[in-house]
Each structure stands twice: as structure tokens, then as C-alpha cells.
Amino acid sequence: MDVIIASYNYWIYILLMMIGLYAMLSKNNLVKKIIGMSIFQAAIIVFYVSIGAKRGATIPIIEHGHGHGAAEHAVNVMNYVNPLPHVLMLTAIVVSVSTLGVALAIILGIHRRYGTVEEDEIMEKIQ
Amino acid sequence: METKICIRPLLAILVSLIAVAPIVLSSKRPNLREGWTFIAGIIKFSLVASMVPLVLDGVRLEYTVAQVLPGMAIKLAVDPMGLMFALVSSSLWIVTSAYSIGYMRGLDEHSQTRYFSFFAIALSSTIGVAFSANLFTMYLFYEMLSLATYPLVTHHQDDESRYSGRKYLAFILGTSIGFVLPAMLISYNLAGTLEFANNGFLSGTTSKTVMTVLLIMFVFGFAKAAIMPFHGWLPAAMVAPTPVSALLHAVAVVKVGVFSIFRIITGVFGTDMLRSLELGTVVAYLAAFTIIIASLIALSQDGLKRRLAFSTIGQLSYIVLGAALLSPKGMSGGLVHIAMHAFGKITLFFCAGAIYVATRKKNISDMVGIGKRMPVTMIAFLIGSMSVIGLPPTGGFFSKWYLVLGTIEADQIVMLFVLLTSSLLNAAYFLPIVYKAFFCTAEESMFDDKVAEAPVWCVAPLSLTALVSIALFFYPTLFMRLAEMALGV
């Protein structure tokens, strides 16, 4: 049981990655590929956030009163989860939405030119 | 030996390269353009000649142009061997330029500016090969020469020249990249240097297998020496305008090939090592094979230039054979043959070109009786043939004599027979041409009796080279001295 708890998060992220990767490479519909891509990227975020988790700790905001110098009491590291992966993943989320936007724009461009978003039909039209 | 830093070898190389600029700029004024060629040629020849006394005094002139890699430089050095070659090519450039004017204007060829520019570049590279102090520099100029001659070979820009150019590059560039480059790198890896040394920079290493492979790679790699089976480009390249064939395929290009092989044998491997590993024989047999086969093929050719081409292939292998004999007499014979053959063969090519300009004939079978129409040309042709065959009173006699002595000195009786047989074959494919030209009945003659030579720009150079061929019989001292100095005899 302990093994499962210790690794379950990681197993799931691997599974999600596989689903996403499969969709990215195999799906015929370009939008589906993009959905796969987003799943893929979200899986990585799961991975990172799981790294940051810490048993018995709470959200990474220091307890304090308002104003400068209000929180002078000692901060116990064990009380707060690791904030660094969160920061990294904010960036990753931004990157994934940016990629999504650009990818959708390209899909629209493809649709404008070829009238379809199915890969094989596009290939036929190109030939 | 005394060593001196001296910029003259670099200047000798650069002068024709720099001349390209004024040649291109004065493309609209042909007389001025050719004037530049002559000026450059004369400066170049004087620069080369000015180094002769120094070299004869035993001075070695060196100049490092650039240190391109750590431990590897573009470096020039003037030694007797290189100087001899440079002397031959720079003097013949002037003659060929004169001839080119007659030929190109006589035929009203297109793109003459391009022609003269690349000619100048080709000459720079030839002198560069002659003055290279290390294998890398030699390779650099060797490649430069290959590329600079491509536009010359393909001058006509038609399908035939396209095909020939392709063949030319395939052989020349293919072998230099495919064989010389790896061989050079392996040598560098073994020895840590590429500087030519008196006993060869590879002489420290002794693995026979590696040495054999390297030697073969080098000998075939310098395909400009046209050792069979890498000779195919030479007859193909005869589509070029005749002056190109004359200078490049009797003097510059092919001689660069054999000169490189000479350098490899003396500077990279060293005669001592080759002798102790008995590798000279391998090369000698390759050369002997080429000599006989090429002579036989030459017999069957009807195109005059093609016959000359196959003759060249055979003669080049004489030189390689001389080098491979590894005996002092044989090697000096080979070296001197570079010069002797150059003057003889260029005369023959000039004659072929002159015949073409005057009569538009290319085939030997169409030249019956031509001696009456072009007596000067055909007498020069006779002299050239005699020099190539090795008959006195022409310079060719000397080199062949030394080669024969060399085979005896090296105990290579087989090679002696090869030389003698091929001399007979040479006679067999040259002398009938001259005979038919002069001695034929009136019915057989294809020309009327009126004397009508090619333009004087054509005839004068070929007479000059023919005369030089004879002069070299009486005064071979300079070249013999240089050859002996080069070999340390």
C-alpha cells in the first residue's frame, strides 16, 4: 500500500503522458492532436506538482498579519510545501496555452486553405 | 642547408591571382586584357627565375602565409625540385598566353575574359603546388587547380563539354577527397605533422600494411597523374580549347599530379623507407602497366588530340616510374622528364591547335599531306615527337637515358624492357603522322600545295617551344643540376 501511495501520482502522470503522446502522433484530426498535446503538457505539470508535494505541509503562503514586519516569528520549513515547482509550472501552463493558441491559429489557417482539418484529406489535397 | 625567410615565392603565386582583377576589369578591351596577362606572366617568370641562383647556392627559401590550424600552416618553400617545376610552368605560361591569343581570336571564341582569368588562377595554383612546404598546402593548391581548370575544360558550355567536365571533376575531385584527404589525415595522425622532410615525415612509423595502403591511396589519389585506372578524365578533358589542353594537360595539371607523387615519395614516405619496405616496386608496376596500355590505346586513336592525350598518360607514368625506381639516376631522370616532356608535348599540342585553326581538321586520317601546307608546324611537330619518343637531338633523350640507367641501377630489368617497348610504340604512333604529312603522292594529299600557316600568334610559340626542346639537348645542365640537388645526389 505504501508503495502505491508513494508512486501512484507518478504512475498516473505516465499514463496521461502516454495517452497524450499517442493522440499527438496517431490522431488524424488536427484538433484531436492538439487536445492530445494539451493532455501531454498537463501530465508534465502533474509530475512537477507532485514533486513539490510535502506530507503534513500546507500551501506556500507564510502565515502573517498584514503589513511589513508583521511576520517576524520563525518560519518552519516543514510547514509549507515546496513552492519552486509551482512557479515553474505557472510558466509551463502559460507556455502550453501559448502553444495551444498558435497551434489553433495554424489549424484555422490550414482549414482556410484546404477546407478540412483531417490529416489524410489535407495530404490528398496537397498531392 | 641554409634557410631564408623570403616573400618571393608568395609573390610568384599571387601575381597571376592579382592579375585576375585587371583582366576582368578590362574585359571590354581585349588588347589591354591580354597585356595584363603578359605583364603578369613576365613578372611571374622573373620572380621564379630570380630564385634560381639562390637555390643553386643551396639556399632554401621559406615563407609562412598563415597558421590555419595549430601545427599546420599554409607554408611555402622553394627547393630545387619545386623550382624546376615552377620554372617550366611559368615560362610556358608566357608562351601559351601568346598562343592563346592566336587561337582564341582565330576561332572567335566566346567568354575570353573568363578564359584568361581562370587561366591565371590555374597558373597560381600550379606554382603553389610547386612551392608547397607541406602536404596541406599542396592539397590546397591542388584542389584550387582542379576547380580553376573546370571552367576552362568546359569552356564551350555545350553538352559534350558538360559531360567531360563532369568526368573530369568526378575523377579529380573524387580521388582527392576520397583518397588523398583521408590518407593525409591518417598521416597527420601517425606523424603529428605534414611538413615535407628530407627523409619523409612518416619514416618513423613502420607498419608495412598501413604504409602500403597509404602509398596506394596517395598514388591513385593524385589522379592528375592519370595512373590507370584513374586516367579516364584526361582524354575526356580534350574537349577544351587547345591552349588549355596544351598548358594544362601537358604541363600544369598532369605535371602537378606527378609532381605531387614525387613529393609524396620523397617528402612523405622517404626513399629509404620505401626501399626497405620494397614498396617502390608496387608503384613501378602500376606505372609500367599504364605505360604499355596507354601507348597501345594511343596507337588506335584517330583524333590527334586524343592520341596526344593517351601519349601523355603513358609519359606521365614514365615520371612516376622514375620516382618509383627509388634509384638516384632513375629519379633524376623522372624529374627531368617533367621538364623535357613539357616542352615536347606542348609543342605537339600547339601544332594540333594550329592545324585546327588553319584547317578545322581534328583527325589524323584527314591530315595526309598537310606538311606542304603547314611546313613550319609540321617540322615543329616532328621535333616534339622526337623529344617525346626520346630521340636525340632533343631534350627527351636525356631524361629517357637516365630512366634507362635508373632501371639498370635498380636492377629492374622488366622495367627496362617496358621503357624500350614503349619507346618503340611511341615512335609507332607519332612518326607515321609526320611521314604522311610530308611524303605522299599528289592524289593522296588532301591539301593543295599553297603554304597557309595558322596566325603568327600560333606559329611563333610552337616554333619557340620546338627550338627549346632542341636546346635542352645541348644545354640540359640547369635542369639536371636542379634534379640532382633535389635528390641530394
Next chain:
Amino acid sequence: MIWQIDLMVLTLIVFCAFSAVMVKDLLSAAIIFGAYSFLMCLLWTEMGAVDVAFTEAAVGAGVSTIFMIAAIFRTSRSVKHRSRGRRFYKLIGFFAAAVTGMVLLYGQSDFPGWADPNSPASSHLSPYFITHTISDTAVPNIVTSVLADYRGFDTMFETAVIFTAGIAVIFVLRQYRRDQTDVAGTDEVAYQSPIIQTVSRQMVPFIQLFALYVVAHGHHSPGGGFQGGVILGASFILVGLSYDLRSVLKKMGEGPNIIFGNLGVFLYAGIGAVCILLGANFLDYSVLSRILPATDSVMARSHGILGVEIGVAIAVMAIMIAIYVNISSHGKYDKGL
């Protein structure tokens, strides 16, 4: 952290991912993908990553889904069923996924256990951030201080990424001249409902107020420039969805929008550059105390963080609007969906 909830949510996530990939109707797939994102938020909140969850809620479940739906409306709604000819790709995809999965499993066996407080990740760098954030920057939200200060340079480029995406979308899609050979039909009347219109019109000011709060209060609570910016952008997108695009463009024209986008990132990089001009390293806000009245170097960092967060918010808002406008109108800037 309750691992049972964790397990449950994760299982649901896998289910969503699977069906998002498999379902034939693209609109459903997009909606399921939205659900996938929402479950992710849940998961992350549960793991203590509130800022990530907030962002994912705004971005993954929010605008991403809208972008996708807009794109689907502009192209085609359902996947064509096709079994022939895809076997090769399926094989490649399956193979790649299987190999990757196996490699990752292989590596996973060496990981420290999940949520282990003594794992290297929790004991090497992060203690420094947790213990120093107050004394260095006076920002209790550690994520904010790391985001905008310790690793502020990353965040600057994060903003640059979103800016890049915006420009890229405009570059690819914007049609400056009417293209008559257009494939997608655009002339159908947009769906209009007075109820939705009224409700959303009432909501927009509150949404925007909330967004400003999120930006301003990022020092003390989850949220910050990015989340606030997305929410601000979403308020415009809501107008675009309930009315039509022209009403958005009336409020936020193309030109001002682009200038806002540039201005936001420029503000961020500019604050960094001001630090250089004041003689410190790039983005070293402490030096701002020289020009800000009555601040010491710690408060200067706090204010610097606020400054860049505002920049981020402006940029993100503008770019979100730009992407939506372009995707929903196919780059024509007409009435949109």
C-alpha cells in the same frame, strides 16, 4: 493532503483524458478537456499548489477551452470516421507511447516517495525560499516572490512567450484584405439571448474588479499578474461570447490592444532595465529604493514585484483578447462566433 481524494481525482482524470481523445464529437472532446483541466485544479489545490490551480482554472479550464471551442466552430465539429490508412501512424504512436511509458516507469522506480518531506527537491533549494521570502522581499506568498523576484527572469520570458503567441496568432490569422475564396462560412447570424446578455453585462464589472484584486493581492494570497490578466481578458471574451465581437472591439480596438500587449511586457523588462540604469543587475529591484520614496531595499523588492505583476496582467489581458478575437473571427475582426 488526503491521499484517498488524490487517488480518486487522479483516476477520474485518466478517464477524462481517455474520453477526450476517443470521443468523436470535437465539441464534446473540448468540453471533456475542460473537465480534465478542472479536475487538475482540484488535484493541485489538494496538493497545496493553489497558485497553479488558480492558473489552471483560469487558463486550462477557462480560456483554453474557449479557444478550442472557437476553433471548432470555425472549422468542423466532428471527426470523420476513418480506419484505413492510419494503421502506420497508430503503430508509431502506440510504439512511441509504450517506449516512453516504459522508460519513465524505469526511471520512476528510483524516485523518492511521493510527498516525502526529506526528498532532495524539498530540502535543497526550497527551504531557502520559504525561510527568506519575508526577509528578502516582504512577500508572504512564496510563489509570488519566487515567481517575480528570485526567478523573475523566467517570468519575464514567460510573459514574452504569451506575447509571442499573441503576435504569432495575429501574424498567421489576421486578414487585412477580404479574401473572397474563403472556405469557412461566416455570414450566419450570431446566437443571441437577452438573458445571457443581461447577466453577463452585469457580471463584467465584478469580474474585472475581482481580477484587479487578484493582481493587487497576489503578494498575500494565491493569484497575481498572470491569473488576474487572464480573468481580465476573460471578461472581454465573455462580452464577445454573449454579444458579438464588435462590442469587444468597440471597447478594446485592435490598435490599443496591441499597444497594451507591448506595454505590459515592456513594463516588466523596463523595470529590469531601470535597475541596470541605477547601477544594479537586471531585475534587482532592491535598487529601486533610490527612486521610490520612503522605501528600503526590501520594500523596494515588494514594490518591484507589484510593478512587474501589473505589467504581466496588462500583457496577458491584451494577448488573451487578441488570440480570442483572431480565432473566433478567423482573423477578420467581424462579428465573430
Next chain:
Amino acid sequence: MISPEQYPVLIVVIPLLSAFIINVIGWFRKGFSYPLIVLSLIITFYLSVSTLLQVVDGGAISYRLGGWPPPFGIEYVIDHLNALVLVVISFVSLAAAVFSKESVKKELPDRIPQYYTLFILLVTGLLGMTITGDAFNLYVLIEIAALTSYALIAFGRDRALVSSFNYVIMGTVGASFYLLGVGHLYIMTGSLNMGDLLSILPAISGSRAIFVAFLLIIVGIWTKMAFFPLHGWLPNAYTYAPTATGVLVAPLMTKVSVYIMIRLMFSVFSADYVFNTLNVHDIIVWMAVAAIIGGSLLALTQTDFRRMLTYLIVAEVGYMVGGVWLANSAGITGAILHILNDALMTLCLFLVAGIIYHKTRGHHLDDIRGLYRKMPFTMAAFTVGALSMIGVPPTVGFFSKWYLILGAIDAGQWGFMAALIISSLINAVLFFKVIEVGYFEPMHGHHDDGHHEVTIDEAPFSMLAPLYVIAVSLIVVGIYTSSIITNIIAHAVPKGL
């Protein structure tokens, strides 16, 4: 006013800030975009050259962003290796920007400011990727470079959109693998700073997770650089991209990825781990052999000039990857030298392809017919580039090949040596095929013998000038190879190999 200590960050910040300036000013006055981008790239070039000189004088520079000490903050580390790459990037992008004037005007008249904004953002991304010393910061910059290049490629002709989409997929897979690899490193070490990672990793070098991290990162980077089995996206994307994009992207993207690979191998995992602990270099060198031969042969079958060049890029990537994995100093020297040399050669050839497209509206081999008469200056520069690709001294191509082959001999990798020689020969065939077409065949509509005078119709000065600068530099850099190696590259090769 600004001390030279700030130059490292300014190299990235100047182009970033000018992106916004170009975008805003371009919104009002399109014509200003071009001078602005050229100006800012000149400044960037100056900054990177003076940074290189600083490094050559005083050794590696570390720059703390935000003033935070590493590993807590993000650190810039400029050593000999990336200082050189920075100069290459800024030089190539400057040349590409100067060149782009006419072609952008002609191909993308509507969206000049957006184009230049993306253009300079791409340059920013590449510079940032090169200069950073932080593994995660690298990811963000990879994505900036990737997003911009997706868009820049997408607006090309024919099937550019489709190839750009494939590029999005493959690029995202590559970047995500990289991100995952960094995650594996982070979970095992808790650090993201490259120097810090280098000091922690030896203690846990036997870990499976570290091995997986390495695998993921390398495969991710390989996808980005189109290493042989993963190269599928590159040819189409680079062939159909707009001219100015091709000129910028083709010389730089793969080369920067190779740099990233070298950086991660030696500055994160250490040469000892990569070559001694893993012991996979034989396989990878053989993959490189496949890349070289495969790329060259595929190039041989192409009838489109630019497409041919794209396959050559695939082959050249094989050169560099193989060189690095020869695991000796000659091979690595050759690979690093080839980053510089190949960037210049590829740029030269793509500039020529761009000019040909500009003048003839195509870059099929048929469009090259007779160009030696019509555009002698362009074709002369092309010949220099072609010779360099073949590896004829004294052009740069010879020298990197020289080191690569020496490395192959040292390592006893005869297959790699043979591949290099064969690819040189194939390049010779390839380029002389093009030269023949340009030299022998008459132009369209001239079916006579072609011996009459054709009026020279050259490209505008803004295109020829960068072409000539590059063509000359192909030879000049070749001649100065020695000082580049002793002063710069020798310091970049890991010690003890």
C-alpha cells in the same frame, strides 16, 4: 554609462525590448521596422563580440539576474563555448535581417511589423538559450524560439502551414521531453542551476532516474535539432518557409540545439558521466553515420534547390552530433568548430536560395538555369558556399571536417570517417549538379546555343551585401581557424579527454 559587466544580460534584453518598440512603432509606420531591427541587431552584435573578448581575456563570466546568488536565482554563465555561439547567432541574424528587406516587402507586405517582431523574438530566444545557465530558463527560451519559428514558417507558401503544424507537434514533443528530463533532474537533486547540478550529480550518477533524465533530455534536444530518425519535420518546414525565415532559421536552429546538447552533456552531466558511465557513444556515432549518409542521399534525390539544402542540414547535424560523441578532443573541437562553420555555410547557401527565389519566383533546379550568366555575382558566392560544403580548403568546411575526421581516426570510428568522406563526395556531386545547371543550361526562353550576351540582372544591394560578407567570411574564418581554436574552442573542450 553602462558598464561592460552588464553586457551579458543586455545581449538578450536589447533585442527583447526592441521587439516591443518595433511592434508599436511598426503599427504606426511600417517602414521603421527594418532600420530598427537592423540597428538593434548591430548593437547586439557589438555586445556579443565584446563579451567574447571579455571571456577570451578574463575567462568565464557569471551574471546574477536580480542579484540573487546561484543556485537560488537564475544565473548567466558565459564561457568560451557560448560566447562563441552568441557571436555566431548575432552575426547570422544581423546578416539575415539586412537581407530580409526586399523579400519581406515582396512576400509579406501586410504584416511587416509583426514579422520583424517575431523575427527578433526568435533571435532573443536563441540568444537566451545560449547564454543561460539555468536548466528551466532554457526551457522557457526554447519555447520562445519555437513559438516564433512556428509562426514564421507558417506564413510561407504551398504546404508551409501543414509543415509548420507538424513542426508544432514535434517541437512540443521535443520541448516537453526536455522539460520532463529537467523534472527528473529536479526530483533527484532539487536544483535547476547547471553548475549546481554538475556538482551534485556525480554522487548519484548510478541512479536510474538520472539515466532517464539524460535520455529524455537528449531525445528532446535531438527532436529539436532533427537528428536522423527524428528529422522528419525539418525538410518541409524549412523548404516552404518565407525566404527571410529560411535564412534566419536554417543556419541557426539546429546549430543552437547542438550547442544545447554540448552544454547539457558537459556542463550538467559531465563528460565523465556521459562517456564513461553510460558508454553509449558507439551507438550514437553510428546513428550519426546514418544521419550523414541518409541526409546526403536524400539530398541527392531532390530536384528543388532549397529542399536539397534542408536535407544537407540533416546530414550536417549528423556531423556535429557524431563529432561530439567521438568522445575525444579532436572530435569535440570539430563539432564546435562546425557550429560556427556550418552556420556560415548554411547561411550563405540559403541567402543564395533566397536571392534566386526573389529574382525567379522559385528555387527549383529549373529556375537556376543559366543563372551564371544572369547573376554572376550571386552564383560566384554560391560557388564559394558550395566548395565549403564539399570541404575544399581554405574554406571553413574543410577545417571542421579535418578535425572531425581526425577525431574519428583517434577514436577508431572508421565508419564515421567513411561517412564524412562519402558525404563530401555526395556534396560534390550535388553541388556540381547545380553548378552544371546554372552554367550549361540556357535560361527559360533561350533555346538557342546561349552564346549571345545575356544582360546581367542582379539582386538588390541589400541582398548581395550580406551574401558577400558571408562568402568572404567563409574564407577568412577558414584562414583564422587556428586562432579561433587556440583562443576559444580549446577552452571549451572538456579537460581530460
